[in-house]
Amino acid sequence: MAKAIFPGSFDPPTFGHLNIIERARAIFEEIHVVIAVNRNKKALFLPEERFVLLENLAARWDNISVHIHDGLIADYAAKTGIDILIRGIRNIEDFMYEFDISVINKALYPKIETIFIPTEQRFFVLNSSSIKEVAAFGGDTSSMAPPIVVEALKKKFLPGGNP
DSSP states (O other): OOEEEEEEOOSSOOHHHHHHHHHHHTTSSEEEEEEEOOTTSOOSSOHHHHHHHHHHHHTTOTTEEEEEEOSOHHHHHHHHTOOEEEEEEOSHHHHHHHHHHHHHHHHHSTTOEEEEEEOOGGGTTOOHHHHHHHHHTTOOOTTTSOHHHHHHHHHHHSTTOOO
């Protein structure tokens, strides 16, 4: 069995992310969940906050480690010698976007291969942007994200929070 990287912004982590991690961990010996810092995106949570959330969520699995990387994922893969990327996809739009990114990653690091894992049907509509929007209006996100994420979202959107 090989090692793999599951990169993403995880802003915030969702049940969909955890589903992909749980399914992939049965396939791969070790998975690096990599919080990719994207300077072009305005994140709700700092990378260090996402790290703490994911560390807590992944603590139950012995073959998952969480990392923060500020740079190209292809560079992280080359640096660690891990040449498999896992990408979760919900629909054809996700696939088209992720396919293009996989071609770019292959050009940057020719050893890399991207494995697409379709999200389970019950997670098709979950995405971090929607969860943040629901939370911003005081909506219930408990069916979308784990309790520690729901609590972190509530704190962000309380008066005096930082959004």
